[in-house]
Amino acid sequence: MDLTQLMQVKRWLLLHAHYHPVELGVWNLVLVCWLLGWVAVPGALLAQQWAALPLCLLGFTSPNWYVGGRKRLHRAGRLRCDWLTAL
Template sequence: MTLKQLSQVKRWMVMHSTRHPVELAVWNVVLTIWMLGFMGVPGALLIQAWIALPLCLVAWMLPMAYTGGRRRLHRSGRLRCDWLTAL
């Protein structure tokens, strides 16, 4: 996902936060974990914590995996996802 797509989803979530408060909270957690993964790479490299690098990669890819999973569930009819229009 691009930074523009991330901000579009975040903007949609904030605009509809009264109707979808849980989705906003989950998206905030996803973005927090993404940022921890992004910022954890330099620290892991500096202290040579090689075991943390795969965790940082997984955290860095979390928004893409989350939106992909939500898109799949929406298409199969198991979960309604209104914010997909923001992408």
């Protein structure tokens, strides 16, 4: 996902926060993981903490994993995801 798509989902969730408060909280958690993944890379490289690099990779790919999982569940009819129209 690019930054524009992240922003579109966030905007949709903020506009519908009254109806989807838990989903907004989960998306905020995904964005925190994404940001920590990007911010931690230079620190891990400088401190030579090579074991932290896979965690950073998981962090900055978390929005892709989350959206992909939500799309799959929505298509299967197991979970309704209204914000997919924002993408």
